[in-house]
Amino acid sequence: MADPPGGEPAAYQPQVAAQSSYLTIRGLRYHLREWRTGTQDTAGAAAVGGSASAASSADSSAPLLVMLHGWMDVSASFQFVVDALERRWRVVAPDWRGFGLSEGAPGREWSVDGYAFADYFGDLDALLEQLSPDAPVRLVAHSMGGNIAMLYAGMRPGRVAGLVNLEGFGMPATDPAKAVERYRRWLDELREPVRLRPYATLEDVAARLMRNNPRLPRAKAQFLAAHWARPLRPGEPTVSGQTEADAPSGYVLRADPAHKRVNPVPYRVDEALSCWAAATAPVLWVTATERSAFHRFTQTEEYRRRLTAIARLNEVEVAEAGHMLHHDQPERLARLIEDFFQ
Numbered sequence: 267m268a269d270p271p272g273g274e275p276a277a278y279q280p281q282v283a284a285q286s287s288y289l290t291i292r293g294l295r296y297h298l299r300e301w302r303t304g305t306q307d308t309a310g311a312a313a314v315g316g317s318a319s320a321a322s323s324a325d326s327s328a329p330l331l332v333m334l335h336g337w338m339d340v341s342a343s344f345q346f347v348v349d350a351l352e353r354r355w356r357v358v359a360p361d362w363r364g365f366g367l368s369e370g371a372p373g374r375e376w377s378v379d380g381y382a383f384a385d386y387f388g389d390l391d392a393l394l395e396q397l398s399p400d401a402p403v404r405l406v407a408h409s410m411g412g413n414i415a416m417l418y419a420g421m422r423p424g425r426v427a428g429l430v431n432l433e434g435f436g437m438p439a440t441d442p443a444k445a446v447e448r449y450r451r452w453l454d455e456l457r458e459p460v461r462l463r464p465y466a467t468l469e470d471v472a473a474r475l476m477r478n479n480p481r482l483p484r485a486k487a488q489f490l491a492a493h494w495a496r497p498l499r500p501g502e503p504t505v506s507g508q509t510e511a512d513a514p515s516g517y518v519l520r521a522d523p524a525h526k527r528v529n530p531v532p533y534r535v536d537e538a539l540s541c542w543a544a545a546t547a548p549v550l551w552v553t554a555t556e557r558s559a560f561h562r563f564t565q566t567e568e569y570r571r572r573l574t575a576i577a578r579l580n581e582v583e584v585a586e587a588g589h590m591l592h593h594d595q596p597e598r599l600a601r602l603i604e605d606f607f608q
Contacts, residue, residue, distance in 0.1 A: 270542070273284060273518050275448070276299050276488075277489045277492065278288045278345075278346075278483075278488065278489035278561070279350040279406055279484055279487035280337060280345050280348075280349060280437055280489075281347060282301045282302070282303055282345075282348050282349050282350075283298070283301070283302075284299050284300065284301050284345070284353075285300045285301075285516070286298070286299055286300075286367070287300065287457075288388065288605055289391065289393070289396055290556060291358070291360075291389050291392045291393055291396075291427040292385075292388055292389060292392050293367045293372040294368065294369045294370075294371070294372055294389070295366045295368065296360055296361070296363070296389070296393065296491075297361045297362075297366055297367035298341070298358055298359070298362065298370070299341040299344075299358070299359045299360075299361075300341060300356065300357065300358050300359075300405070300428060300592070301355075301356075301357040302328060302355070302356055302357075302608045303328075303348060303350070303351040303352075303353065303354060303355045303357060304325070304351070304352070304353055304355065305354070307433070308572075315386075315419045323547060328354040328355055328356040329356065329404070329607075330355075330356050330358065330397060330398055330404065331355045331356065331358070331404050331405060331406060331607070332357075332358050332359070332393075332394070332397065332403050332404065332406070333347075333357060333358070333359040333405075333406045333407070333408075333411075333489075334360070334362075334390070334405065334406070334407035334412070334414060334415055334472055335359065335361070335362065335365070335407060335409075335410075335411050335590045336362070336408045336409030336410040336411050336412070336434075337410040337525065337595075338365070338495050338519070338521055338525065339360050339365070339408070339409070339494075340361055340365055340366035340368055340494055340520060341359035341360060341533075342359075342366075342489075342490065342493035342494075343490065343493075343592065344357070344359050344406075344592060345489070345592060345605070346486065346592065346594050346596035347406075347596040347599050347600050348572065348600070349596070350596045350597045350601075351600045351604065352598055352600070352602035352604060353355045353604050358397060360389075360393060362380065362389070362411070363377075363385065363389060363413045364376060364377055364381055364409075364521065364522035364524070364525060365491070365520065365521050365522070365525070366520050367520065370522045370524070374517065375522075376523070376524060377522055377524050379456055379527075380452075380525075380527050380529075381524065381525060382526045382531075383414075383523075383529065383531065385415045387414065387417065387418050387421060389420070390414060390415070390418050390482070390525075391425070392421060392423075394425055401427075402424060402425050402426055402427035402606050403425060403426060403427060403605065404426070404428050404429075404545070405419075405426060405429045405430070405432055406429075406430040406432070407429065407432065407434055408431070408432040408433065408434065408592055409432070409433055409434055409589065410434065411434060412431040412433060412434015412435070413434045413435075414433060414434075415429050415431065415434065415455070415543075416429070416434060416436070416538075416545070416549070417533075417538060417541040418539070418541075419541075419542075419544055419545035419547055419549070420540070420541030420543065420544035420545040421544070421547040423544060423545055423547065426545070426547040427547060428547050428548050428606065428607060429545075429547055429548075429549045429550070429551055429552065430549075430552060430602065430603050430607075431551050431552065431554065431583055432435070432552050432591060432599070432604055433554060433589055433591065435551075435553070435563075435564055435569065436533075436535075436538055436569075436572060437533045437563075438563045439533065439535045439568075440533045442532065442534035445531075445532055447534065448528060448530055449530050451526065451528050451530075452528050452529075452530035455527045455528060456527075458524050459523075460523035460524055460527060461523050462518050462519050462521065462523045462526070463518075464498060464517065464518050464549030465495065465516055465517045465518070466516045466517075466518070468488070468491045468495060468517055469488070469491075469518065470513055470516075470517075471491035471494060471495045471517055472487035472488045472491040473487075473523060474519050474599070475490055475491060475494070476488040478590075478595070479588060479590050479593060480596045481587070481588065481597070482588075482590070482591075482594075486598050488592075490512070493520070493564055494519055495517040495518060495520060496517060496518065496520050497516075497517055498515060498516050498518055499518060502518070507577075516588055521535045523582045537607060539572060539575045542572070542575040542576050542578070543574065543575040543576075544557060544568075545577065545578075546577065546578070547578065547605075548578040548580065549576050549578060549579050549580065550580050550582065550602065551573070551576070551579055551580065551581045551582070551584075551587045552579075552581075552584060552586050552602065553582075553583050553584070554583070554584055554587040554589060554591045554594070555583050555584065555585045555586070555587065558589070558601030560586065560589055561589075582602060584599065584602075
């Protein structure tokens with residue numbers, strides 16, 4: 267998408283309005299973003315933390331589709347895919363704990379020290395119980411969200427009707443002999459506060475997103491920046507050790523800095539595969555054709571061996587896309603999602 271001549275492009279304008287709401291999930295104030303597709307309301311999405319009328323006025327019988335974002339991401343990241351959906355859906359996407367507008371701990375914006383991966387399973391289980399207590403749910407999940415959903419699908423096979431897994435392909439095995447090094451590193455990191463890098467403007471946030479993903483058009487980057495970042499607060503420390511009072515006002519990502527700490531618990535492949543093997547729902551395993559160092563593990567025989575644990579597996583590659591394929595090819599993903607859940 268080329269910038270129009272004579273000036274900067276406007277931020278991406280959503281085609282389907284979003285509504286923000288909150289639920290109490292295991293004592294946390296959890297933020298949900300909800301869209302109703304297949305309606306005539308294209309007035310645009312609500313502001314961050316605001317609300318819109320589309321969800322309340324749409325047909326309540328629309329099937330539920332739950333979308334789960336990845337690490338250092340937010341629920342608004344799915345806006346482009348939602349806009350490309352053609353059928354009627356009630357789409358709900360949470361901000362995981364400590365990301366976006368969700369609390370990191372009960373009554374606190376952030377956690378005290380860090381996040382246990384198992385808590386995501388508990389959060390998802392409680393969320394689905396509130397959203398759909400009597401019927402299994404269709405899930406679309408990206409990266410970390412895909413890893414969570416794959417494991418959960420084995421833990422609670424009766425709660426998952428189907429899963430579109432976007433590059434949530436697990437992690438390389440960790441060496442048990444190096445466990446002590448990880449625990450030592452974690453203990454050392456607890457002694458020092460973790461801070462996220464500040465940005466002078468939202469345009470700087472958008473520029474970083476485009477550097478991370480050269481396929482991302484500026485208009486979409488500007489839309490995402492407004493949801494990924496928030497203004498620095500008075501007295502808030504920055505990564506440089508300065509406070510907002512000492513430095514020019516700016517922005518910081520909507521994420522708990524503790525997410526940057528090393529996870530002290532090693533990734534146990536056998537445990538993960540036992541969950542994958544217990545899943546009974548069909549899985550659409552979606553990967554991008556453009557590889558990076560992040561994808562190196564997916565080129566190994568070990569990776570292919572792991573996939574044999576999934577009983578009902580369908581694989582598809584999306585061309586001209588990288589890891590953030592829901593940004594790169596939202597129309598293609600929307601067709602895959604709707605065909606899979608037909």
